Amino acid sequence: MIDLSSRAEHDVVVAAKTEAADGVVVLDLAAAHGAALPAWSPGAHIDLVLPTGEERQYSLCGPLGADAWRVAVLREERGRGGSAYIHDELGAGTPLRARGPLNHFEFRPAEPALFIAGGIGITPLVPMIEAAEASGTPWRLVYAGRERGSMAFAEELEAKHPQKVELWASGEGRRLDLGELLGVPVPGMAVYCCGPARLTDAVEAAMHAWPHGSLHVERFVPKAVEGAADVEFEVEFALSGATLTVPPGRSVLDVAEDAGVLVLSSCREGTCGTCETAILAGAADHRDSILSEDEQASNRTMMICVSRSRGEKLVLEL
Numbered sequence: 113m114i115d116l117s118s119r120a121e122h123d124v125v126v127a128a129k130t131e132a133a134d135g136v137v138v139l140d141l142a143a144a145h146g147a148a149l150p151a152w153s154p155g156a157h158i159d160l161v162l163p164t165g166e167e168r169q170y171s172l173c174g175p176l177g178a179d180a181w182r183v184a185v186l187r188e189e190r191g192r193g194g195s196a197y198i199h200d201e202l203g204a205g206t207p208l209r210a211r212g213p214l215n216h217f218e219f220r221p222a223e224p225a226l227f228i229a230g231g232i233g234i235t236p237l238v239p240m241i242e243a244a245e246a247s248g249t250p251w252r253l254v255y256a257g258r259e260r261g262s263m264a265f266a267e268e269l270e271a272k273h274p275q276k277v278e279l280w281a282s283g284e285g286r287r288l289d290l291g292e293l294l295g296v297p298v299p300g301m302a303v304y305c306c307g308p309a310r311l312t313d314a315v316e317a318a319m320h321a322w323p324h325g326s327l328h329v330e331r332f333v334p335k336a337v338e339g340a341a342d343v344e345f346e347v348e349f350a351l352s353g354a355t356l357t358v359p360p361g362r363s364v365l366d367v368a369e370d371a372g373v374l375v376l377s378s379c380r381e382g383t384c385g386t387c388e389t390a391i392l393a394g395a396a397d398h399r400d401s402i403l404s405e406d407e408q409a410s411n412r413t414m415m416i417c418v419s420r421s422r423g424e425k426l427v428l429e430l
Contacts, residue, residue, distance in 0.1 A: 119211065119212075119214075119376050120211065121209055121210070122150075122211070123207065123208075124142060124143060124144055124149070124181070124208050124209070124210045125141070125143075125206065126139055126140070126141060126202060126206045126208065127204065128140040128204055129202065129204055132264040133261060133262050133265075136187070136232065136262070136264040138185075139182070140182050141181040141183070142179065143179075149179070152181070152212075152215070153213075153218060154218070154239035155236050155240060155304075156171070156172050156212065156213035156214060156215035157169050157171045157172060157212060157217075157236070157384070158172060158181060158183070159210065159211040160208060161210070162194060162208065163208070164193070164197055166193065166194045167378045168194045168195075169378060169379060169383070170235070171183065171184075171217075171235040173235040173238045175239070176239050176242055176243065184232065184235045185198045186231065186232040211376070211378075216330070216385045216402045216403070217304070217330040218328075219240040219243055219244070219304065221243055221244060221247040223301065223302040224250040224298075225244055225249055225301070225302050225303075226251070226252050226298075226303045227240060227241065227251060227252070227304050228293075228303065228304070228306075228307070228315055229253065229254070229305075229306060230256050230257070230306070230307020230311035230312075231258075231262075231308060232307075233308070233311070233330070234255055234264055234265055235264070236330055237253065237304060238269070241253060241273070245273075252276050252278070253269065253276060253277045254280065255269070255278065256280040256281075256282070256287075256307070257280070257282070258282050259284075263279065290314050290315060297321050297322040298322075299323055303315070303319065303322075303327050303328065305327065305329050306330040309333050309335070312329050312335075315327065316329065325404070325406065331401045332383070334382050334383055334400075334401045335401045337399045342360035344357060344358065344359050345357075345358055345423070345425060345426065347367065348425065348426070348428070349371075350427055350429055350430065352371075354371055356371055363417055363420075364389075364416035364426070364428070365416045368416065374430075375387060375430055377416075377417055379417070380417045381401075382400035382401050382402065382418035382419070383400075383402065384402075387415055387416050388402075388413050388415055389414060389415075389429060390429035391412060392428060392429055394423055394425055394427055395411055395426075396408075396411060396419050396422065396426065398415075398419050399420065400418055402415060416428070
């Protein structure tokens with residue numbers, strides 16, 4: 113069953129806006145009407161609805177247990193304008209809508225952890241480190257970036273955990289060697305990686321010999337998925353009673369929206385999890401960048417913005 117509480121929307125207000133690094137600002141978000149915001153776990157993110165109407169996903173970066181939600185936003189010079197608006201125009205006191213929290217990148221404190229961050233990918237790992245410290249979980253952080261000045265939370269983490277944090281700034285001539293870091297599998301260790309595609313893809317390739325399930329990844333952009341060509345199939349929306357055809361080149365989400373079926377969505381590229389939907393019958397052709405291999409194999413849910421059907425029909429809980 114999908115956790116509907118993760119789809120709830122909340123009125124929030126920007127309680128504070130501070131600079132965390134060159135090109136990175138931190139927003140502290142409080143409940144607009146004084147009510148408590150939902151609790152969250154390390155690895156969770158929220159959808160933030162900007163006054164411009166744009167929606168963006170941001171990882172919650174702690175501190176755990178605080179009354180406010182905290183996110184860090186990198187200014188994307190080649191982005192679609194959301195980060196520029198946040199950096200240039202969004203100020204303290206601005207009301208916003210937020211959806212979530214949602215977590216497909218959960219931390220498991222029972223296992224020794226290796227955290228690998230690239231740039232703004234440090235954000236979901238910060239509360240994981242806090243949780244690891246609190247639980248006594250052995251951990252190590254390897255954090256790569258271009259310049260130290262642009263690496264959010266780097267100085268704070270290095271000062272607080274000098275024996276456990278390694279900073280690799282390419283501008284200083286230090287480049288992370290993933291072959292050396294990950295060449296020898298460590299049974300029982302969990303690796304958590306977040307960052308740009310070139311990092312997550314390289315980590316995945318370097319860990320091909322590690323035990324199944326060792327790697328946990330959160331991606332900013334969809335991974336390349338090799339699948340069969342799009343073919344037409346039927347989808348039955350069990351709750352609304354409609355049965356419709358999904359043609360090549362259109363998604364289940366497109367067809368659902370056209371038919372007036374109520375479904376939440378955000379990224380529309382299989383990276384945020386907002387449109388996750390329970391499968392009641394049929395088998396999905398998973399094309400998302402969120403679910404693990406085991407989760408995809410279980411065939412319990414699918415991301416209807418990108419995934420399709422392996423057969424002639426799907427029955428979904430919509």
